[in-house]
Amino acid sequence: MLGSLLLGVSRVPLVRRAVSGVPLTRKVVDRFVAGETTRDAVEAVRRLTAAGLTATVDHLGEETKDAAAAAQTAGAYAVLLDALSGLGLGDRAEVSVKLSAVGQALGSDGDKIALENARRICEAARAAGANVTLDMEDHTTVDSTLEILRALREDFPATGVAIQSYLFRSEADCRDLAHEGSRVRLVKGAYAEPASVAHQSRSEVDKAYVRCLRILMAGAGYPMVATHDDRLISITETLADRFGRSRGGYEYQMLYGIRTDKQQALAGAGHTVRVYVPYGDDWYGYFMRRLAERPANIAFFLRALGGK
Numbered sequence: 001m002l003g004s005l006l007l008g009v010s011r012v013p014l015v016r017r018a019v020s021g022v023p024l025t026r027k028v029v030d031r032f033v034a035g036e037t038t039r040d041a042v043e044a045v046r047r048l049t050a051a052g053l054t055a056t057v058d059h060l061g062e063e064t065k066d067a068a069a070a071a072q073t074a075g076a077y078a079v080l081l082d083a084l085s086g087l088g089l090g091d092r093a094e095v096s097v098k099l100s101a102v103g104q105a106l107g108s109d110g111d112k113i114a115l116e117n118a119r120r121i122c123e124a125a126r127a128a129g130a131n132v133t134l135d136m137e138d139h140t141t142v143d144s145t146l147e148i149l150r151a152l153r154e155d156f157p158a159t160g161v162a163i164q165s166y167l168f169r170s171e172a173d174c175r176d177l178a179h180e181g182s183r184v185r186l187v188k189g190a191y192a193e194p195a196s197v198a199h200q201s202r203s204e205v206d207k208a209y210v211r212c213l214r215i216l217m218a219g220a221g222y223p224m225v226a227t228h229d230d231r232l233i234s235i236t237e238t239l240a241d242r243f244g245r246s247r248g249g250y251e252y253q254m255l256y257g258i259r260t261d262k263q264q265a266l267a268g269a270g271h272t273v274r275v276y277v278p279y280g281d282d283w284y285g286y287f288m289r290r291l292a293e294r295p296a297n298i299a300f301f302l303r304a305l306g307g308k
């Protein structure tokens with residue numbers, strides 16, 4: 001409830017300006033964001049991989065309304081991937097891309113521009129030996145994202161996608177995507193969605209997550225189980241046993257700065273754990289979603305504002 005309210009308010013331009021302008025925010029943001037530059041992102045990946053984890057790097061930004069900025073974002077990914085491959089990190093680091101950051105929100109040509117820019121990122125990823133996963137944004141973008149995924153997969157078959165369990169449609173999408181070679185990241189979903197398209201209660205979202213997870217674990221693709229929820233992690237282990245999936249047959253994913261103890265524990269037990277590493281200066285939308293996920297984060301933010 002508090003979370004949806006915060007997500008709604010966060011879209012008001014005045015609130016955006018106020019939060020972005022608070023001097024202390026940067027310190028608070030650093031808890032969830034690796035830094036502003038390519039160098040910061042590479043350094044975070046170096047630290048994570050040295051600790052036995054893997055990474056997927058997100059250049060922050062979304063809902064770009066300008067074609068030049070969309071192309072610039074694709075360029076930033078190319079620079080990042082080159083820097084990662086220079087370190088020999090290729091297969092231990094992949095990238096995550098929000099299609100709205102590379103042009104999807106640019107009106108009638110949006111899908112075409114996003115596909116072209118995403119293709120450019122996939123080419124740079126191929127040269128670096130890395131994969132690309134498409135993030136999933138609000139429900140109005142799902143059809144377009146899955147269409148762009150299909151087009152990309154013709155040339156870059158390892159391209160993955162995030163599916164959000166809170167959407168009613170997602171079980172059917174998981175069925176379509178549970179095929180050989182398909183990489184699917186299952187998440188609960190982080191946007192404020194209406195009751196006409198999405199489960200509203202935590203327990204319904206969790207139950208839907210288990211149904212989607214079962215489809216993916218029983219299927220022939222590669223499930224990427226993106227959650228910090230202990231109960232869902234233990235259900236994943238039960239399903240892995242039931243469907244005879246070895247540790248290399250699926251992976252866990254968590255967000256930078258969240259449940260780092262659990263990330264290490266799972267990696268220590270022999271699992272692949274991929275940490276989602278956001279970097280860049282356009283942190284507002286990402287940061288507000290992290291605040292909305294957990295009321296305690298809002299208290300942390302308010303305490304920081306009060307100087308405590």
Ligand code: FDA
Nearest residue numbers: 135136162187188189190226227228253254255276290293
């Ligand atoms: P839940 O929210 O129930 O949290 C379980 C526990 O994890 C909490 O009790 C707490 O301990 C901890 N936790 C969770 N969130 C926290 C936070 N913000 N701060 C501190 N602790 C926290 N969403 C989306 O719509 N599209 C996408 O493309 C992606 N991509 C994505 C990639 C990866 C790798 C991850 C891990 C997540 C996403 N998400 C996402 C976000 C996802 O939809 C969801 O909002 C968060 O993962 C939180 O849900 P949990 O499954 O962790 O459960």
